[in-house]
Amino acid sequence: MGTKSSVFDMIGPVMIGPSSSHTAGVVRIARSSIKILGGIPDEALITFYNSFARTYEGHGSDLAILGGLLDMKTDDANIKKSFEKAKENGLKYTFKSIGNASVYHPNTIKLNLTRGDRKIEVIGESLGGGIINIAEVDGFHANFSAQSHTLIIKAQDISGAIAFISSVIAQEKTNIATMSVSRKGKHDLACHVIEMDSGLQPITIEYLKSLPWVKELIYIPDIDL
Amino acid sequence: MSYLFESFIGWKSYCEEKNMALYESVIEYEVTQKGKSESDIWKNLDKAYQVMKEAVETGLKDDMSSRSGMINNGAKKVYNHSQAVLSPEFQKLISRALAAKEVNSCMGRVVAAPTAGASGILPGTLYTLQEIHQLSDQKIFEGLLVGAGIALIIEQKASLAGAVGGCQAETGSAAAMASGAIVFCLGGSVDQIFNAVAITIQCMLGLVCDPVAGLVEVPCVVRNASAAAIAYSSAQISLAGVGAVIPVDECVEAMGEIGANMETKYKETALGGLAATLTGQEISKRVLIQDIEILPDEELPE
Ligand code: SF4
Numbered sequence: 001m002g003t004k005s006s007v008f009d010m011i012g013p014v015m016i017g018p019s020s021s022h023t024a025g026v027v028r029i030a031r032s033s034i035k036i037l038g039g040i041p042d043e044a045l046i047t048f049y050n051s052f053a054r055t056y057e058g059h060g061s062d063l064a065i066l067g068g069l070l071d072m073k074t075d076d077a078n079i080k081k082s083f084e085k086a087k088e089n090g091l092k093y094t095f096k097s098i099g100n101a102s103v104y105h106p107n108t109i110k111l112n113l114t115r116g117d118r119k120i121e122v123i124g125e126s127l128g129g130g131i132i133n134i135a136e137v138d139g140f141h142a143n144f145s146a147q148s149h150t151l152i153i154k155a156q157d158i159s160g161a162i163a164f165i166s167s168v169i170a171q172e173k174t175n176i177a178t179m180s181v182s183r184k185g186k187h188d189l190a191c192h193v194i195e196m197d198s199g200l201q202p203i204t205i206e207y208l209k210s211l212p213w214v215k216e217l218i219y220i221p222d223i224d225l
Numbered sequence: 226m227s228y229l230f231e232s233f234i235g236w237k238s239y240c241e242e243k244n245m246a247l248y249e250s251v252i253e254y255e256v257t258q259k260g261k262s263e264s265d266i267w268k269n270l271d272k273a274y275q276v277m278k279e280a281v282e283t284g285l286k287d288d289m290s291s292r293s294g295m296i297n298n299g300a301k302k303v304y305n306h307s308q309a310v311l312s313p314e315f316q317k318l319i320s321r322a323l324a325a326k327e328v329n330s331c332m333g334r335v336v337a338a339p340t341a342g343a344s345g346i347l348p349g350t351l352y353t354l355q356e357i358h359q360l361s362d363q364k365i366f367e368g369l370l371v372g373a374g375i376a377l378i379i380e381q382k383a384s385l386a387g388a389v390g391g392c393q394a395e396t397g398s399a400a401a402m403a404s405g406a407i408v409f410c411l412g413g414s415v416d417q418i419f420n421a422v423a424i425t426i427q428c429m430l431g432l433v434c435d436p437v438a439g440l441v442e443v444p445c446v447v448r449n450a451s452a453a454a455i456a457y458s459s460a461q462i463s464l465a466g467v468g469a470v471i472p473v474d475e476c477v478e479a480m481g482e483i484g485a486n487m488e489t490k491y492k493e494t495a496l497g498g499l500a501a502t503l504t505g506q507e508i509s510k511r512v513l514i515q516d517i518e519i520l521p522d523e524e525l526p527e
Contacts, residue, residue: 004229007255007266010339010376010385010402011273011347011369017329018441019341054513058293058440060332080332097517128388 013130014075021107022052022059025126027079028223030068032134032146033111033122035220041113044069044093049108052126053097062095065109069093073224074130105135140191141182148177149196152218153208157183157190161213165192168208174198189215227257230377233419233473240415247415248370254377270366273336277325277348280335284324289331293512295442296331300324314357315454322349322453323446330442339376339385342392342441343399345449347372350403350456360410368410372402375422382474383481387434388493390484396445396452397429397480403456404463413464423469424459426476431483433491435498438509444499 006012015024034040046065048056056062060079066086067079078085086093101108105125112121123136134142137152144150151169155161162181169176175197183190199221209217228239228250240250255261261269285304290297304320326345329335335344351365376385379398384390404421413421429452437443463469469476490497499505 004258005377005380006259006261007251007370007373007377008269008273010373010380011270012336012338014273014276014334014336015341017332017335017341017344020337023332053517055439057514058438058512060292063332075334077334097514099517099519101520128386 015130016064016075016077016079018059020130021126021128022055022061023064023079024074024130025107025128025132026061026064026109027068027072027074027076028130028132028146029109029122029124029126029134030065030111031071031073031223032124032132032220033113033120034069034071035223036122036137036152036218037113037115037118037120039115040070040089041091041115043114044091045096045112046093047096047098047110047112049098049101049104049110051106052109053099056095056097061109065111066091066093069111069113105133108135137191137193139184140193141180142191142193143180144178144193144195146220146223149174149199149222150220151192151194151196151200151205151208152216152220153192153194153214154189154216155192155211156213156215157188158213161190162192165194165208168204169194169196169200172200172204174200227253229258230254230374231381233378233422233477236374236378237415237419246367247374247409247418248367251370251374251377254374267366270369271362273338274351274362274365274369276334276336277338278352280325280328280333280344281321281348281352282324283333284326284328285320287333289324289327291330291440291442293438293440293442293508295437295440295508296327296446298327299446300327314353317356318349318353318453318457319450321352322346322450325349326446326449330440330446338372339380339398339402340387340395342387342445343395343449343452345446346396346399346452346456347403347406349449349453350407354407354410358411364410368406371409371418372406375402375405379477379480382477384484390480391487391491392432392434392445392448393426393429393480394484395434396448397426397432399449400429400452400456400459401425403453404459407456407460408463411460411464413460417463417466419473420469421459421463423471423473423476424462425455426473426480427469427471428455428459430476430480433487433498434493435491435500436493436495437500437505438512439493439495439500440512 063082066082107126125133177195300323309316322345325348329344401422404425408421
């Protein structure tokens with residue numbers, strides 16, 4: 001038996017209907033993505049896969065994803081008005097549906113986001129009950145839930161990097177819940193995804209950023225905060 | 226160590242031993258297992274009940290039409306209808322359960338209790354109970370805690386998800402929570418509370434999950450109303466001291482057994498039951514997106 005449910009899983013969560021996997025989960029995928037992007041996008045190409053491909057409109061997942069891209073939380077009553085809010089915020093969007101993508105989870109969304117000259121691609125899965133998995137970021141395997149505090153570090157693939165990063169985090173007495181590394185070819189770029197039980201201090205983040213072999217660092221505090 | 230909500234019989238003997246009310250053991254569980262403070266728990270219950278009441282009121286006031294067109298302000302029509310089939314209270318109960326659930330279907334704010342699909346049942350029943358019996362908010366919060374304890378046990382012994390156990394797991398569990406809460410709020414004994422849960426489950430057993438077009442609209446909305454009515458009928462039976470014969474733990478086990486043996490097409494897949502009817506399929510064709518690029522079987526992205 002996994003972790004025990006809370007009383008407020010039984011009486012809760014407070015959420016926007018109709019269903020946790022089609023609204024809450026979708027909002028959370030979008031909010032995680034804008035944390036990676038660094039703000040609300042100017043442009044978004046939103047691809048719904050598999051089961052989502054046919055049902056996203058009926059379940060309002062299109063409104064939910066735009067709401068999340070505009071940084072609305074899962075219980076924000078304005079999600080219903082996301083089309084208007086997107087217009088007000090100058091967010092341009094396109095929806096696309098792709099079925100039969102057998103490598104993906106049934107409820108998968110791909111986001112291609114642009115903000116200024118920054119472009120990112122995020123693939124997220126809505127696993128039910130509002131739980132999500134961010135499967136990929138810019139082609140790297142990420143696999144994090146965004147429920148805890150997450151650190152994404154793209155760095156040169158040098159030896160000792162993993163040990164070094166974990167020792168820096170350990171100095172803050174922060175517990176690492178999960179850590180994964182994926183790379184695109186040997187001695188090329190490696191992507192470290194670290195989920196931690198508690199947050200990091202800004203100074204630690206700055207220090208990691210300043211390391212010469214660290215190319216990019218993204219810090220995502222608990223997205224429900 | 227707090228009680229871990231493994232069975233109703235265990236819950237009862239734990240509370241007797243510790244000389245605790247049912248709801249107190251639920252608070253103890255949340256404090257010791259989840260590290261919450263008691264004051265936060267009351268605050269969260271207050272928030273949840275506020276949202277529930279707002280959902281009822283919004284559903285009776287604002288426009289509630291869904292994009293599919295299947296939901297079209299039904300709660301308001303019921304609330305304002307000139308003919309009451311039983312009593313004005315019954316009419317209000319039914320319309321309130323419909324209202325909160327319509328809010329859920331129309332992308333409004335609700336409390337998933339225990340799930341989003343069943344989010345009209347506790348609001349409809351408790352709102353009406355408080356109004357008729359002039360109960361304090363505190364009493365309702367305690368009733369919600371009793372309901373949460375009931376759901377924790379059902380979750381462990383059976384399931385709360387339509388995709389796992391069919392609709393009996395969603396609307397059935399919510400009705401069981403509501404019925405137990407009603408009996409508690411009206412001063413029933415622990416046995417009477419659990420008996421109400423048992424009777425409710427007996428009434429809801431076997432219900433399949435067959436949402437038309439896969440949307441949480443038909444039959445979900447009307448099932449929230451009928452589940453609210455069943456919660457009251459079970460409470461009425463139980464408060465009079467009429468027993469369920471089959472003990473509550475065994476009723477929950479039966480629900481788990483039925484859920485485990487239910488075919489996948491009756492578990493939220495929209496492949497069976499109402500979803501598979503001629504009209505159900507027509508609606509599905511109309512509301513589901515047809516402009517979709519289907520990848521060939523072999524060619525995988527990446
Ligand atoms: S039919 Fe299925 S989706 Fe609808 S309320 Fe029941 S369990 Fe939920």
